[in-house]
Amino acid sequence: MSDTTTGTSANAPKKRSLFQQLEVDTRLLGMIGAFLLICIAFSIFTDGRFLSARNIFNLTIQTVSVAIMATGMVFIIVTRHIDLSVGAILAVCSATMGMVQAQWLPQALGFGSFWIAPLTIIAGLVVGTLIGVFNGWLVGYQGIPAFIVTLGGLLVWRNVAWYITGGQTIGPLDPTFLIFGGAEGTMGVTWSWIIGIAACLAAVYALWSARRSKLAHEFPVKPVWAEVALGVIFCAAILGFVWILNAYLIPEGRLERVFEARGEVMPEGYVEGHGLPISVLILILVAVVMTLVARKTRLGRYIFATGGNPDAAELSGINTKMLTVKVFAIMGFLCGLSAVVASARLTFHTNDIGTLDELRVIAAAVIGGTALSGGIGTIYGAILGALIMQSLQSGMGMVGVDAPLQNIVVGAVLVFAVLIDILYRKRWGGK
Template structure:
């Protein structure tokens, strides 16, 4: 019997072995790669305009409203429901916020915009709860309830002002929408970026210690460092790009826009809600098997109501961002946003069959959708053709999701 030498026994690491060691979410990685391809292609066909700091800064702001609502749509779809009313409810809520500032409390300073935010949140949360009540306790399908809401809320928004545009809004409120004064500047952007990097490092160290403490498998150190680098580099690059866009009037770096900060905060909160709370676990349990969830003691009806309350509150946040960015209450605000929000969640990996979805994936899906739209605008593509492309992308994303789950990909 011939002894095997150490050199012969040692095998070279394969690509599959490297991927296994890194333990990355391949679907999320593929989505990031697809977004990168979209950016590069649009930059090439637009003559280098797409990947300029100005366009990327505007892209981040334009994505904020839909991304915020998409985090809530994840819970709705995961629980096997749908909400077609979010765009119309955004329009109604934004109009209420504008009316409070411009007509009910004009000249009241900060009181007016604070009252507008509180009033809008109460309205949207109550409407969401009412929709959830009809779905959970009266057995009306979510499709019908929210389709009716789409018609009702859009009509109420027009009725409030007879179709008129409502302005001006409080300058402090307009900061929420971004604009020349709606960012935090270079210094605080770097402070936030460095804090985020330190948080990522601390989380990685803590997670590794915990896995070792409980005897779980851990990545090799090189793989741990590589995964951390994949997370840290985009954070640093993001801050650099946001600071590279200079104010047209003063030449001072703009920094991270306020609406993007809101999206980051919402994403973190909703991720904790979805993955670390009893409510979030119940939502995924209901989506996985509603009958089993009810038999296990979960109050499915109450959880359903709260899902739509959360969706309504996030619509209020999106309404504040959209209305502040437009600096007026418009009847057209939020038109077709329900389709963009649903598409963002689905493209981000949320399964229409329920039980599967991620908050970060929905935000990435919203960025992908807005990137497509922004690129087509730069190319001068007519609005109807933009809708054709977005619709085709949505169909492809659903087909991709179903094929992946059936094991065909």
């Protein structure tokens, strides 16, 4: 009798706690909690201005450039490398695009040509990708440490950007190009709601598809009520974000100019919201693509396998040298894309564009949970890390904190985030 009881209990499935059933990411919850505390604290100190529709709109478009590069930095750090040149690559891409659209192409195609904006963007993306490939070749095939390659690149590319423009501020930029900067380019209220609803449907489908896949492979799944609650939270967050952006009204003077350009008179009392900035939409698309690459492709599996154990990855047949080139090429491409957003938001190219962005990008990835030891990192974590950093800087600026003290706080937060990461991995055995 005792033998039967023992055998039955030994074969019975181990009971999982509520947190295990819900598969709660405690690190993500911690980051979300920290972000909410930052928002509440600054909202109190600014009499609610921090959480106003206007400030949230500005906060999102200010975060985009660093967040886009942070998604690429996740892959770099996961493979146990570092890239200190991302700010300088952004600068040289911005300088190239500034000259292409302000001086070179207008001479060949004429001012106002439709092709100026697309050719300018292609030029910036190509320059960034080629620099990334060059960095990856030096690291992967020549064996030079990434720290040295990109530290040298920080100095080289920053000054190449200066020589391209002759040290001058370049502008005005093409009007079509400027729509990628944020304030000048938004989707409008109607299209923002359409995109928000589509995003909700996509989120619900992703949850349902993941649950079906787990059931098909007989993996444990969350309770149905937890899946439903998660879907409701996702949809509420998406639609709430769209509602806030739509609530930020376009200035009356700008609306009048729009109606005048059409040859119409603006109706009395007419108002219109900004809606979703195109730059934020670009970040969302980058996040989705990078997440799919990380989770659903062979390249993503190779990246995380190499970061977890480079020697074992190479012995298993992974071409780690070419993988390094690909990872740095992705980083270079994203630097070019960030240059589009950053220069369009500023409406011109300046010599100091992207200064210290390398530190902000690395900090965003690390605060978002990417392990400097390699093998661990998430795209959504890096974006949340960028948002936390930008919220800190924006909030401190609104309450009148001096710029040097702002940098001190950001540096302290970075060190604290690494400490928390170390303690977390010790507590959970590296999981």
